[in-house]
Amino acid sequence: MRAGNPPNPYTPGAGDRPRALVGRSDQLALAESVRSQLEAGYSANSLVYVGLRGVGKTVLLKEIADRLAGAGWYAPYLELRRGLAVDSALASVAERGAAHLRPGAKLTRQVGQLLRRGGGLQVLGSGGNLGASRNLPAYDDLARVLASLSEAAREDGLGVALVVDELQAVTIANLGALVHVVQDLRDRLPFALIGAGLPHLPSYIAKAATYTERFRYEPTDKLHDREARAAVVEPAAAEGVSWNDEALARVVAAADGYPYFLQLYAFEAWQEAARSGAIESIRLADVQAAEPVAQRQIEAGIYGVRFEGANQTERRYLFALSEIMGGAADQVRSGDVARALDLKLSAVSPTRDALIRKGIIHAPEHGVLAFSIPGFRQYIERRRADEG
Numbered sequence: 072m073r074a075g076n077p078p079n080p081y082t083p084g085a086g087d088r089p090r091a092l093v094g095r096s097d098q099l100a101l102a103e104s105v106r107s108q109l110e111a112g113y114s115a116n117s118l119v120y121v122g123l124r125g126v127g128k129t130v131l132l133k134e135i136a137d138r139l140a141g142a143g144w145y146a147p148y149l150e151l152r153r154g155l156a157v158d159s160a161l162a163s164v165a166e167r168g169a170a171h172l173r174p175g176a177k178l179t180r181q182v183g184q185l186l187r188r189g190g191g192l193q194v195l196g197s198g199g200n201l202g203a204s205r206n207l208p209a210y211d212d213l214a215r216v217l218a219s220l221s222e223a224a225r226e227d228g229l230g231v232a233l234v235v236d237e238l239q240a241v242t243i244a245n246l247g248a249l250v251h252v253v254q255d256l257r258d259r260l261p262f263a264l265i266g267a268g269l270p271h272l273p274s275y276i277a278k279a280a281t282y283t284e285r286f287r288y289e290p291t292d293k294l295h296d297r298e299a300r301a302a303v304v305e306p307a308a309a310e311g312v313s314w315n316d317e318a319l320a321r322v323v324a325a326a327d328g329y330p331y332f333l334q335l336y337a338f339e340a341w342q343e344a345a346r347s348g349a350i351e352s353i354r355l356a357d358v359q360a361a362e363p364v365a366q367r368q369i370e371a372g373i374y375g376v377r378f379e380g381a382n383q384t385e386r387r388y389l390f391a392l393s394e395i396m397g398g399a400a401d402q403v404r405s406g407d408v409a410r411a412l413d414l415k416l417s418a419v420s421p422t423r424d425a426l427i428r429k430g431i432i433h434a435p436e437h438g439v440l441a442f443s444i445p446g447f448r449q450y451i452e453r454r455r456a457d458e459g
């Protein structure tokens with residue numbers, strides 16, 4: 072890029088905060104209502120945002136955590152992984168969350184005390200792995216710590232929120248224990264769980280715990296046309312750069328409302344425009360030149376990674392799925408996939424479930440399956456053709 076051009080304002084990367092977070096006002100308003108309900112002394116439902124990979128759950132959660140922290144709350148953002156349960160995740164971020172607290176607030180003193188003692192949180196980090204009982208010992212500690220923080224917050228007129236990403240990644244025992252902690256606290260203290268996960272998360276939570284009617288599931292979907300345009304135009308406008316109509320239309324069509332693709336195509340189009348000198352506007356030619364570059368990255372980084380991560384049985388399942396779709400349909404009945412593989416539904420369901428857990432496919436309705444990432448069906452078709 073020639074010196075003097077503004078920095079590329081697009082953010083194509085998992086969890087990378089966009090310059091313009093568009094189309095999420097309903098989701099943000101819900102989080103805001105949880106805050107005001109709890110501050111007024113009412114209880115509030117836990118909020119869980121569900122959506123496919125790459126639609127923007129993480130950046131939404133980070134925005135919510137920031138806004139809560141800005142209002143004085145203790146609201147650490149935690150990302151779970153298999154093998155990393157809520158308690159250990161919290162122990163590792165406690166200090167970061169503490170940095171934002173209001174000087175002089177009871178909540179601040181309480182968090183400070185906890186950190187100085189190290190005790191509570193060290194105990195927290197020590198366990199919470201698999202176990203048959205719902206009250207895993209580490210979760211009892213977690214409940215105690217959160218209760219003492221929430222009591223202090225109540226005296227300040229504030230609250231505590233655990234902002235937890237990838238909720239579907241933990242074991243069912245850990246999830247059940249977490250839900251139990253949440254249910255116990257939410258009725259008596261200003262405490263909320265605000266989480267996110269893949270579309271199968273609601274049924275996973277229902278399996279993990281009995282009383283989950285106080286979870287509010289909120290979809291996080293692809294962006295509508297107007298929002299998609301704003302996601303592309305606004306970051307450039309902030310740098311004094313405009314998009315030509317045809318260039319914008321082409322990026323929006325290529326990305327199909329999928330936030331990660333919007334960022335990627337726009338990023339590469341900006342790179343092209345910057346190569347030819349000082350950027351004033353981004354033109355159709357820039358987008359056309361950027362497309363193969365973006366597509367190569369999608370092939371290698373998105374489709375390829377997922378395909379390579381699938382075992383032979385899972386690949387056969389994906390091939391069957393795309394074959395039944397026949398290049399036209401977006402959805403198939405899972406029974407038809409089993410039939411095509413000449414197997415009983417019960418025999419293929421572990422494979423189907425594993426692919427759902429990986430975020431490669433999802434069930435838009437009961438018994439119906441679809442690929443979860445735009446363009447992945449076509450990629451599987453090409454791989455199927457390659458393997459003859």
Ligand SMILES: Nc1ncnc2c1ncn2[C@@H]1O[C@H](COP(=O)(O)OP(=O)(O)OP(=O)(O)O)[C@@H](O)[C@H]1O
Nearest residue numbers: 084085086089093124125126127128129130330331
């Ligand atoms: N509302 C939005 N407006 C503009 N860009 C967005 C928006 N939401 C997400 N993005 C962009 O989309 C990409 C994916 O976002 P994010 O990592 O939050 O998705 P995710 O749903 O958490 O995905 P995963 O399930 O893989 O974790 C990032 O490049 C981000 O900058």
Ligand SMILES: [Mg+2]
Nearest residue numbers: 086128129236
């Ligand atoms: Mg994410």
